[in-house]
Amino acid sequence: MEIAHSVLLLPETLLFAVVAFITYLIGILAQELSKGFRRAMGISATALAGKVGGWANAVGRAARTLSVPDSSGQQIRSAVKDAVSDRYAERGLPVRASLCFPVDLLEDQLESLSMQLWHKAPDQYHETDRLAAESAFRTGVSLPLLVLGIELGILGPWWVALLFLAAALVLLRQARVLEGERRALLATALSQRLAESQLLAGTVRTLEELNLLQSTGSLEWQVATAIAMEKAGNVDGYDRMIDDAVREVSELVNFSDADWEGQARAYADGATTLLLDHRDPKGADLISRKTDEAISRVKEATQAPQPVDSIDDGLSAEAVLKRVGREAWRRI
Template sequence: MGLLTSLLPGLRDLRAPLASGLLWLGVLVAIFAPHSDRILRDTPEGAAIKELLASGSGTATVPLLVSVAFLIGSAANTLSQLTARLIGSVGLDLLAKLEKLSLSRFRFKKGAAWLPIRLFANLVTARKSLQPISLTARQLIVDAVQNIFGRSKAPGSVSLIYPIDSVLDSLSYSAAHLAVAAPTLYQEYDRLRSESEFRVAVVPPMLTLAILLPLEHSPYIILFTAVGCCVLLAQAVQQVRAANNILANAVYLDHATLPNIQSVADAFKDLVPQPETDGQWIGALIAILDHKGLFDEANAATGELADHSERILEDAAWYLREHDRPQFRYLFTLLKEKDDPHQAELVARLLDAERFSDLVAEDRE
């Protein structure tokens, strides 16, 4: 049983590149078969290859074709995954912008003339169901972050200001721990992940083959293939969501870890002296992120801090001034750009402190 558990992930990883590679080989055959006489040079080696292919000897050609198909599929799958992520990101951003146009009010319009608009409005309002992370998984991750920070004595405000999107983007890194802590759960996660990758991998060559093959009633075949490809892509999205739900549940139940969050929580425990106010804890969070090289997360948290209440903002600003000067200057820049009258007094005090600090530095020089 242990051997089978170890083999299954590898076998699943072979399936997608092999299947898509064979389909892409079919595409290449459809393109170059009419010109096969001109592909190989008229040399002894070219004649030997033609003779080998004409003989149909499976002993030599089948392993060769399978190997070539795997290599082509591996390269094509990487491009397919990147393209799918790019299209998905752009598409979701576009739907989010269209959602602001209040298209949902057209969902209940009656009459055949409104049918295309109703369908489009339903697609826009269904944007959340197309995201790879469900709302349930997102909430579980938020709760898990709160639990991890809570065990290090950090207040709840720290977990609220942490950029949760960065945690969701790195959620897949928790799978390695899940494979050790809960192998059965990991097998289900890996199955869903590989099923999604398989569907994304075979869609482009299937659609290309349907377009290139000289078949009767070609427009109908292309249409049916396109519909089938859309169904496969929809299934892929749902399987990614299901796989991420498993990871989110595992993280919430402590079957898997969030490496960056755990690293920050461990750093909280080593702080001497410990922060006393919510603002100081938030300042400590930003300083730890910055010192650990998580610059995007630190900048995002500082951006959130700039919109916080004045009391928390002031405590965090003074803490950053003492422990993380780059983020303090970034926060100071954000506050000056906002030009909020409610924060004018704080900005003036911070500016005076910076001027005093510069004078002291000049005197020392």
């Protein structure tokens, strides 16, 4: 109590400085908790905008900007795609093959490129480090600032809490933008060959060794990419490409034909043969099992009573069967 009383006797400017410094220290200590608060605000803001009306809905829409990707997201995706197409073209692989590469997996690995910049491009590394520090600072301060605002709102005017809430949301938004800028800088470094992804390099190298024909279809390239992911030890990428290969079958089969099942099994058999030729019985078994499951779903969907009535948009019976079959197949 004596310490609190002594603090309150300080001049206002000095008292504000003390409060600001304490807030800064709390922010550093609670940085991980603040990161969770930032993620929670990004998720809950969307739900808030959809469930309440009036002025609260306006607040929800404003807060929802925390969960909406900024322009750097497009820059990241574009730079990563450029890097993928460039590495594929360098090895003489067709564009069709590069389109099968899961670019989102590469985006998730951008953080690992930072240390490469430290050696090859110090200026870019220092810039990414600065952006990371500024983002972390804003994230760390946001939650303590909100707590301080609530306390002041309880002790004084209620609108003080709203001001501090607005300040916390602004800081969270700034942190998100800065993090986006940092990731965009790393993606640009990848596209400019200032850094290299082991996943991308290993995938391209394996695809070149497989020596597939330029005329090879997308289904075979997806299976080949799965083989490359397996060799690179990327389990998520392997499972993803196996699922994508099974989904690709739905784009090749005409579900309005009487022999659509035979078509589907023929395409699946081609995929499993490629996997077995490269000593991957696990992948061949996965595709066979997922194909059987997809065929069962399509039969159930297309044999339902009056399937045409389930889609009332003026399509012919043949078009409805194609759509229903494709949608049922892709529900992996």
